[in-house]
Amino acid sequence: MASPCDSILVYVGLDAVGDGLIKLPFVRALRSAFPQSRITWLAGKGHTVFADTLAPIVAGLIDEVVDEAGIGSRPLELLGNPLPGRAFDLIIDTQRRLLTTLIIRRIRHKRFISATAAYLLSDGKPGNTARPASSLAGQMMQLAEAAAGRPVTADFPLPRDPAVETEADRLLPSGPRYVGLAPGAGGKHKCWPLDRYIALAAGLKDAVPVFLLGPAEAEDWAGTIRAALPQALLPLQRATTLTPTLTIALGRRLAAAVANDSGTGHMLGASDIPLISLFGPTPADKFAPLTRRARIIRAQDFGGKAMEAIPPAAVEAALAQLLL
Numbered sequence: 010m011a012s013p014c015d016s017i018l019v020y021v022g023l024d025a026v027g028d029g030l031i032k033l034p035f036v037r038a039l040r041s042a043f044p045q046s047r048i049t050w051l052a053g054k055g056h057t058v059f060a061d062t063l064a065p066i067v068a069g070l071i072d073e074v075v076d077e078a079g080i081g082s083r084p085l086e087l088l089g090n091p092l093p094g095r096a097f098d099l100i101i102d103t104q105r106r107l108l109t110t111l112i113i114r115r116i117r118h119k120r121f122i123s124a125t126a127a128y129l130l131s132d133g134k135p136g137n138t139a140r141p142a143s144s145l146a147g148q149m150m151q152l153a154e155a156a157a158g159r160p161v162t163a164d165f166p167l168p169r170d171p172a173v174e175t176e177a178d179r180l181l182p183s184g185p186r187y188v189g190l191a192p193g194a195g196g197k198h199k200c201w202p203l204d205r206y207i208a209l210a211a212g213l214k215d216a217v218p219v220f221l222l223g224p225a226e227a228e229d230w231a232g233t234i235r236a237a238l239p240q241a242l243l244p245l246q247r248a249t250t251l252t253p254t255l256t257i258a259l260g261r262r263l264a265a266a267v268a269n270d271s272g273t274g275h276m277l278g279a280s281d282i283p284l285i286s287l288f289g290p291t292p293a294d295k296f297a298p299l300t301r302r303a304r305i306i307r308a309q310d311f312g313g314k315a316m317e318a319i320p321p322a323a324v325e326a327a328l329a330q331l332l333l
Contacts, residue, residue, distance in 0.1 A: 014098030023055025030275035034163035035149035041165040042157035053081035177258035180244035189266030193226035283331035289316035
């Protein structure tokens with residue numbers, strides 16, 4: 010088992026919103042494994058959303074963010090310490106480009122963890138390197154396992170802002186049983202047809218359907234949903250401010266949820282609720298969110314690649330099981 014350490018550096022190239030959400034289970038697992046360590050998140054080649062958009066979500070999990078550091082690209086960096094004046098007990102390199110890994114190893118450290126070259130340059134490995142995880146989230150969890158020297162779980166609680174919790178309580182008051190539906194995604198090709206989400210909501214018994222729509226989706230779909238389902242709630246359209254923190258807080262109030270391959274799906278995963286993730290043209294084994302009780306339904310399991318190949322009966326049956 011790895012020795013305790015006071016300081017940890019996590020190196021990433023950059024983090025867009027989707028990257029940050031995929032890496033969130035890793036952050037939670039790392040903080041759970043090293044509760045007393047000071048964790049520094051260094052974005053060497055670009056911007057990380059942990060410096061702004063997702064900063065409230067990782068408050069208390071990450072102690073310091075070094076944004077757009079300009080480290081990890083130039084061969085000349087091999088000639089010196091690319092981060093002079095800093096030293097860490099543990100460095101975790103989350104990328105796999107050999108030059109970058111060699112540069113990051115020049116930062117003063119006691120232990121170094123990296124999956125580059127099948128962990129050849131690493132001071133530790135996960136338990137089963139013969140079968141590396143296919144998902145990006147799973148690969149990150151393997152790095153956390155290698156750093157901790159034991160299996161890890163993404164169970165460290167996310168921070169809760171009292172103002173956000175109050176807003177979530179206003180939008181979804183306690184009492185009813187809520188089921189979340191997130192029909193949007195970054196591209197329409199990743200969306201299960203809206204009419205199937207509406208039919209799924211109409212068939213719910215003893216539960217209130219809650220549609221989680223972004224601003225663009227609401228413009229296209231809110232009227233259709235309200236006309237078909239007067240009982241449905243659209244809480245984000247009544248929110249004072251739209252933030253990932255609020256979406257996660259609303260997710261905690263759901264008994265279960267159904268989502269496409271989307272940022273909202275990963276936010277619901279971070280809510281630690283039963284979640285059905287629907288996949289078609291994008292690979293589930295790469296992008297599926299990590300959550301405690303999940304069901305992945307792929308169009309390929311029904312003979313197609315388009316989202317329309319997923320039959321409503323399969324989603325209904327999976328949701329019924331999660332609601333038991």
